[in-house]
Amino acid sequence: VIVKKTVAGRRFESSGASKAAARVIGLNVKRHNGLSYVWAQLLYLVGGVLLAGVTSQPTAYMGNSYLLPSVAVVVLGGTSLLGGRGFPLATVLAALFLRQLDQFVLALGVPYAVRTLVQAAAFIIGVAIYTIDWREVRRRFQEMSKSSSGKDHP
Incomplete structure (x- = not known):
C-alpha cells in the first residue's frame, strides 16, 4: 500500500525497476537506492527485536x-x-x-x-x-x- 499509494513509494519502486528510466524522470537513483538499504536495515532491526522478544535467551545466530x-x-x-x-x-x-x-x-x-x-x-x-x-x-x-x-x- 505504501509503495503504490505514496509519491515516495512510487519513486522507490521506479528507481528499483529501471535505473535509466528513473534518471530520465529526474530521480536521484543513488539516493533512493541508499535509502532503500536504510529502510531495509530498519525493518531487519524490528524483526530482530521481535524475534529476540519471543525467546528467553537471544543469540546472534538465531x-x-x-x-x-x-x-x-x-x-x-x-x-x-x-x-x-x-x-x-x-x-x-x-x-x-x-x-x-x-x-x-x-x-x-x-x-x-x-x-x-x-x-x-x-x-x-x-x-x-x-x-x-x-x-x-x-x-x-x-x-x-x-x-x-x-x-x-x-
Missing part, C-alpha cells in the same frame, strides 16, 4: 534458520535476484506454498537437515525457472526431435 526460506519465498514469488519489479501477492502465495511444503516434510518425520534440503531444492527450482531461456530450450528440443526423426526415416 535468525540463520530464517535466511534460506525468506530468499526462497521471494524467488518463488517471481522477484528477480538482480533487482527490478516485485510481486507481493505472488510472494505471499510462495510463502504459503513453502510453509505447506515444510509442514508436509515435517509430517513425514524427517530430520531438520532434510527439511533444509527440500527448501534448497525449491529455491534451486525457482531460480532455474526464472533464469532458463525456455524458448531456446524448446528450439533445441525441436531441432533434436527433427534430427532424430530424420535419421529414422531417410
